[in-house]
Structure formats: C-alpha cells, structure tokens
Amino acid sequence: MKGQFSGKHVLVTGGGRGIGFEIARHFAQQGARMTIFDNVEDLLNDAAGTLTAQDYEVHPYRVDVSRQPDVLEAVDAAEEIAPIDILINNAGIASETPFLQIAAAEWKKIIDVNLTGMFFVAQAVCKKMAARNKGVVINMSSKNGMAGEFGYAHYDASKGGIIALTRTMALELAHVGIRVNAVCPGYLVTPMSAEIDPPEFVENFVDRYIPLNRYGKVEDVAPMFLFLAGDGASFITGQVFVIDGGQLAGQKAGAELLAKMAI
Numbered sequence: 001m002k003g004q005f006s007g008k009h010v011l012v013t014g015g016g017r018g019i020g021f022e023i024a025r026h027f028a029q030q031g032a033r034m035t036i037f038d039n040v041e042d043l044l045n046d047a048a049g050t051l052t053a054q055d056y057e058v059h060p061y062r063v064d065v066s067r068q069p070d071v072l073e074a075v076d077a078a079e080e081i082a083p084i085d086i087l088i089n090n091a092g093i094a095s096e097t098p099f100l101q102i103a104a105a106e107w108k109k110i111i112d113v114n115l116t117g118m119f120f121v122a123q124a125v126c127k128k129m130a131a132r133n134k135g136v137v138i139n140m141s142s143k144n145g146m147a148g149e150f151g152y153a154h155y156d157a158s159k160g161g162i163i164a165l166t167r168t169m170a171l172e173l174a175h176v177g178i179r180v181n182a183v184c185p186g187y188l189v190t191p192m193s194a195e196i197d198p199p200e201f202v203e204n205f206v207d208r209y210i211p212l213n214r215y216g217k218v219e220d221v222a223p224m225f226l227f228l229a230g231d232g233a234s235f236i237t238g239q240v241f242v243i244d245g246g247q248l249a250g251q252k253a254g255a256e257l258l259a260k261m262a263i
C-alpha cells in the first residue's frame with residue numbers, strides 16, 4: 001500500500017477502539033505497517049480484523065500498558081517485525097468522581113494506566129529508537145491536562161503529568177533524533193465518553209462550553225497525529241497541540257452577551 005507512511009512501522013497503544021483505532025486506520029490508509037497494543041482481546045481482534053479486511057498490515061498484541069514486563073515483551077516482539085518508527089502513546093481510561101470521594105485504588109488505577117503506562121511504553125520504545133538515532137513519539141494528553149474539570153481530579157492530574165513528561169522527554173531525546181509532542185483533544189464522543197455521559201449531558205455541555213457549537217469526533221483529531229509524525233513537522237518537538245473547538249480559548253458567549261452585542 002503506497003502512501004505518506006509506506007515503509008514506516010507505527011505502534012498505537014489503546015488501538016482497539018475510539019481515537020486509537022481511528023489513528024491506526026489513518027496511518028494504515030497512508031501505507032504504514034501497524035502494530036496495535038490493547039488490553040481487551042475482543043476489541044483488539046475486531047480492530048485488527050477490520051483493518052486486515054481492507055488489506056492493511058496489522059499486528060495486534062494483547063498488552064496492559066500498566067504492566068511493565070508485558071510492555072517490554074510486546075515491544076521486543078513488535079521490533080522483531082520491523083523497527084518502530086512512530087509511537088502513538090494513546091491508551092487511557094477515565095472515571096468521574098468528585099475529589100473528596102476519590103479512593104486510593106481509583107486514583108492509583110488512573111495514574112497507573114494513563115501516566116505510568118505511558119512512561120513504560122515510551123521508555124521501552126525510545127531505548128530502541130535512540131540506538132537508531134531517529135523516531136517520533138506523540139503522547140495523548142487532553143484539554144484536562146491544561147485546565148481542571150469538575151469530577152476529574154485524578155484524570156486531570158494524569159493528563160497534566162503527560163504534558164510535563166512530554167516536554168522533558170523532548171529535551172532529553174532531541175540529541176538522539178527523537179521528536180516528542182503531545183496532543184490535547186477537548187470533548188470527543190467516543191466509547192469512553194459515551195460510557196460516562198448521557199446524550200442530553202453532551203448537548204448541554206456543547207451549548208454551554210464549546211464555541212464551535214459541536215462535540216469533537218475521532219476524525220477531528222487523527223489528522224494532527226499524521227502531521228506531527230510526518231516530515232513537515234521535523235522542527236517541532238516538546239509542544240502541546242489543543243484540538244477542542246475553542247473551549248480553552250476563553251469563556252463562550254452566552255445568549256445575554258450575544259443579545260447585548262446585537263449578534
């Protein structure tokens with residue numbers, strides 16, 4: 001398959017569904033050889049089956065990114081197929097609990113997967129990339145890594161940690177030819193968010209907070225990953241890219257303000 005990424009080997013974590021699957025599909029369409037890590041066997045098989053049916057090359061591995069021995073073994077196996085050129089560090093989980101009620105186990109689970117798991121995969125892959133003096137890493141953060149959200153103290157802390165991790169990785173790995181950036185999506189409707197928020201909540205949320213007046217879709221964020229992984233981004237490292245329909249730009253105008261301004 002010919003395309004912008006033909007001959008490249010791309011690893012996407014959490015590629016079984018949602019944003020990770022869409023990113024994997026986009027890279028595969030552009031000719032990349034794909035490896036997908038996911039900890040849910042059925043999702044992994046469905047994702048691999050869908051992409052293979054379209055004649056894309058896909059190598060699925062069942063991996064829980066929060067378990068370092070499993071990560072090391074799977075990264076070694078993926079490197080046997082071909083050196084990993086691009087890592088999309090996407091796997092993550094979320095839960096909604098007020099700060100005063102977050103139990104230690106819930107806090108630990110979110111940090112273990114979202115932050116420590118990202119570190120385990122990034123370190124294992126970057127050791128291989130550093131030996132070759134080239135590579136690209138894109139870490140999945142969130143607009144919640146840049147601004148707080150009611151009910152998400154643990155998740156927000158993990159996503160803020162990813163931004164800090166990204167910047168230091170970029171500084172330490174630039175001299176071995178590895179670029180590292182982070183992407184911060186805003187509100188996207190995916191299986192993850194649909195499990196937490198009913199449709200009427202989403203409608204109100206959009207109305208109140210998102211200047212572009214709609215929620216995001218996985219197709220809205222996948223192209224940014226291709227751009228950051230490509231040669232056009234060869235002078236970009238240590239940066240954080242927000243895709244949120246304008247939510248973090250400031251307060252969305254309400255009906256009162258629009259009426260006052262006669263808009």
Ligand SMILES: NC(=O)c1ccc[n+]([C@@H]2O[C@H](COP(=O)([O-])OP(=O)(O)OC[C@H]3O[C@@H](n4cnc5c(N)ncnc54)[C@H](O)[C@@H]3O)[C@@H](O)[C@H]2O)c1
Pocket residue numbers: 013014015016017018019020037038039040043063064065066090091092093094113117140141142143184185186187188189190191192193
């Ligand atoms: N949905 C949103 O609005 C939104 C916004 C900003 C950032 N994000 C981030 O994007 C990423 C993907 O989110 P999504 O909405 O597609 O979620 P999702 O739940 O739809 O997909 C996440 C995938 O990761 C896998 N996964 C979960 N834990 C794992 C583990 N321990 N090891 C390996 N794989 C694991 C899941 O099985 C699933 O296939 C997450 O990091 C999330 O925090 C999502």
